[in-house]
Amino acid sequence: MNKDVIVTKNISKTYGKGDVKVHALRRTSINITLGDYIAIIGPSGSGKSTFMNLIGCLDKPSSGKLFIDGTDVSQLNENQLATIRREKIGFIFQKYNLIPTLNALENVSLSMSFAGVKNKERLKRAEKLLGMVDLSKRMLHKPSELSGGEQQRVAIARALSNDPSIILADEPTGNVDTKSGSRIMGILEDINNKGETVITVTHDPNIAKRAKRILKIQDGVVSEENA
Amino acid sequence: MLKDNFNLAYKNIRERMSRSILTLLGIAIGIMAITSLMAIGEGMQDAVTGELSSLSDTIIVTTGEGISTSSMGMGGGISLSEDNGEYLTERDIADIQRIHGVKDVNTQLSSIGIARYNGEDVSVYIIGMETEPMELKYGLEDIESGSLLKEGDKNKIVIGYDVAHEYFDTDVYIGGRIKINGKKFVVNGIFAKQGGGSISPTSNVILLTLGDFKKLTGESNIRSATVKVYDIDEVDSIAEKIEQEINENHGEDDYATATTMSSILESIQSVIGIMQMVLLAIASIALVVASIGIMNTMLTSVMERTHDIGIMKAIGATNKDVMLIFIIEGILVSVVGGTFGILFGIFGSQAISALMARSGMGGGITLIPVITMTSVGLAVGVSILVGILSSLYPAWKAARMSPIEAVRYE
Ligand SMILES: Nc1ncnc2c1ncn2[C@@H]1O[C@H](COP(=O)(O)OP(=O)(O)OP(=O)(O)O)[C@@H](O)[C@H]1O
Ligand SMILES: [Mg+2]
Numbered sequence: 235m236n237k238d239v240i241v242t243k244n245i246s247k248t249y250g251k252g253d254v255k256v257h258a259l260r261r262t263s264i265n266i267t268l269g270d271y272i273a274i275i276g277p278s279g280s281g282k283s284t285f286m287n288l289i290g291c292l293d294k295p296s297s298g299k300l301f302i303d304g305t306d307v308s309q310l311n312e313n314q315l316a317t318i319r320r321e322k323i324g325f326i327f328q329k330y331n332l333i334p335t336l337n338a339l340e341n342v343s344l345s346m347s348f349a350g351v352k353n354k355e356r357l358k359r360a361e362k363l364l365g366m367v368d369l370s371k372r373m374l375h376k377p378s379e380l381s382g383g384e385q386q387r388v389a390i391a392r393a394l395s396n397d398p399s400i401i402l403a404d405e406p407t408g409n410v411d412t413k414s415g416s417r418i419m420g421i422l423e424d425i426n427n428k429g430e431t432v433i434t435v436t437h438d439p440n441i442a443k444r445a446k447r448i449l450k451i452q453d454g455v456v457s458e459e460n461a
Numbered sequence: 462m463l464k465d466n467f468n469l470a471y472k473n474i475r476e477r478m479s480r481s482i483l484t485l486l487g488i489a490i491g492i493m494a495i496t497s498l499m500a501i502g503e504g505m506q507d508a509v510t511g512e513l514s515s516l517s518d519t520i521i522v523t524t525g526e527g528i529s530t531s532s533m534g535m536g537g538g539i540s541l542s543e544d545n546g547e548y549l550t551e552r553d554i555a556d557i558q559r560i561h562g563v564k565d566v567n568t569q570l571s572s573i574g575i576a577r578y579n580g581e582d583v584s585v586y587i588i589g590m591e592t593e594p595m596e597l598k599y600g601l602e603d604i605e606s607g608s609l610l611k612e613g614d615k616n617k618i619v620i621g622y623d624v625a626h627e628y629f630d631t632d633v634y635i636g637g638r639i640k641i642n643g644k645k646f647v648v649n650g651i652f653a654k655q656g657g658g659s660i661s662p663t664s665n666v667i668l669l670t671l672g673d674f675k676k677l678t679g680e681s682n683i684r685s686a687t688v689k690v691y692d693i694d695e696v697d698s699i700a701e702k703i704e705q706e707i708n709e710n711h712g713e714d715d716y717a718t719a720t721t722m723s724s725i726l727e728s729i730q731s732v733i734g735i736m737q738m739v740l741l742a743i744a745s746i747a748l749v750v751a752s753i754g755i756m757n758t759m760l761t762s763v764m765e766r767t768h769d770i771g772i773m774k775a776i777g778a779t780n781k782d783v784m785l786i787f788i789i790e791g792i793l794v795s796v797v798g799g800t801f802g803i804l805f806g807i808f809g810s811q812a813i814s815a816l817m818a819r820s821g822m823g824g825g826i827t828l829i830p831v832i833t834m835t836s837v838g839l840a841v842g843v844s845i846l847v848g849i850l851s852s853l854y855p856a857w858k859a860a861r862m863s864p865i866e867a868v869r870y871e
Binding site: 283287290291292293312313316317319320321325327331332333334335336340343344345347348349353392393396404 | 464465468469472473475476768769772773774775776777778779780781782863864865867868
């Protein structure tokens with residue numbers, strides 16, 4: 235039996251107050267185990283991103299508890315949260331979110347620099363990761379000189395750079411064509427096959443079908459969908 | 462880590478080149494002001510100290526208040542106070558001579574006279590002195606052309622540089638004839654152009670033998686005496702004794718003042734010191750303005766990079782990491798600006814001193830700007846400090862941003 239890497243206990247998220255109050259996520263309790271491959275589906279505005287941002291420690295829940303690798307992150311200060319994001323989580327965004335002034339190699343290396351990895355080792359590892367996503371020939375290109383699919387592969391390399399146990403991808407194929415999309419999903423499946431936990435938000439039922447578990451979110455309510 | 466911060470900072474600066482250059486220019490001007498002011502101040506100290514310290518064995522004895530250095534602006538020279546009708550007597554001079562440690566005493570008589578040359582009248586400061594002390598007092602380097610007066614010379618004069626070249630419509634040459642108070646004299650020598658801070662200003666004087674002076678003016682009033690001592694360490698105690706002796710002779714408490722060079726030097730240095738402080742204060746204002754410029758640029762840059770900062774935090778940057786990135790950017794801008802400022806300052810001070818020399822400002826002081834390691838160090842230090850201080854607030858603002866900014870889109 236694999237251990238739980240993410241445990242949520244009654245977490246909820248509300249935005250705004252009074253008339254404009256939005257219940258983006260309602261009391262959700264869920265366990266995600268190491269090595270899981272989870273697809274999150276649901277209509278637009280249902281709370282998928284809200285959920286991802288919470289378990290990615292980008293945002294704090296309005297109530298409830300969140301455990302990452304057994305640590306109650308709702309108790310952590312900003313510095314400790316940064317450490318969790320750096321060491322345990324690799325986030326892949328819909329809009330790639332690369333630093334525009336840095337080239338591919340530097341972008342991948344940046345997150346390792348926050349972890350204090352030595353320059354030489356960092357470059358070696360960044361080159362290896364970019365090779366893994368088939369970008370050896372694009373290492374010195376800036377984001378503006380790369381296609382959407384290529385940028386997303388740089389982002390995947392970056393997410394993997396500090397060797398996290400959880401990979402979160404919020405609509406990683408949302409901004410690329412089908413061919414690039416299936417290539418990206420292929421990489422994510424490879425990562426999952428190596429034992430990492432992968433959670434991805436998708437609108438594509440075909441992609442969702444290939445996951446081990448499917449979570450459906452509707453109006454902020456999370457439910458398990460039997461695959 | 463640091464290397465990456467530099468890389469990031471450098472790329473951000475380059476990304477916003479024209480804005481960065483303007484910010485850089487602000488700091489460069491501030492640092493330039495500081496560097497050049499310090500160089501000129503240092504040069505001024507050197508010029509004055511150099512000229513005066515060779516006279517550290519000298520005491521000037523005068524009646525009344527003594528020597529005024531208050532008029533020491535940019536090398537106006539040292540002048541005797543107003544003629545107060547009190548004079549030194551032969552007995553005073555003899556008493557000074559007898560004080561232990563005194564090497565010799567020079568006296569000189571002085572008055573104001575009317576000099577006529579080519580039909581033009583000007584008023585001049587005339588000095589009469591024995592030929593022997595004259596040779597002791599003035600050296601070859603003080604003479605531009607001709608020579609000093611010799612024992613037995615009659616109706617011959619040595620004139621100041623300004624008297625020769627400025628006072629009359631036409632320049633006066635050796636052998637020229639000048640009438641003083643109606644009496645004819647032949648120019649035997651012309652003093653050279655003088656640096657400021659000289660103890661015996663020569664530029665506007667006419668020098669006569671003591672005999673000629675007495676005949677011309679009928680005066681024999683001694684207003685001042687120049688005393689040389691054997692041992693520089695004794696100069697202050699001897700000055701005190703001289704005052705005592707003379708005051709006793711005249712039965713008056715403040716009849717005479719004996720001023721040592723070191724005290725003159727001190728007061729001049731304090732005047733220069735104050736001047737430097739004022740100039741530095743002005744330069745600091747330039748720096749404050751420059752640092753506001755940096756702060757403004759960086760705040761704008763923080764706002765523009767909200768998304769990037771969010772990304773960095775989302776991938777694990779701590780508040781400290783983010784702060785460091787911006788502080789290093791601030792330091793980089795101000796140190797590069799400061800380096801240009803130092804270079805501009807070195808050339809600028811050279812230009813200023815050249816300009817001053819050409820325009821005759823500064824009373825002929827040959828001011829060589831001095832760039833010391835201290836002033837360069839200070840300029841670099843100030844740049845770094847300005848960089849840190851002005852980026853602190855923007856960096857703090859950046860650090861406080863939430864990682865959620867990474868996923869917030871317009
Ligand atoms: N910062 C915010 N302030 C106020 N309301 C917000 C904020 N972020 C999200 N919401 C609201 O919360 C709800 C859930 O948003 P969320 O982004 O999680 O949806 P989503 O499922 O990711 O949608 P999509 O498929 O379009 O990306 C929406 O109604 C949205 O308007
Ligand atoms: Mg979303």
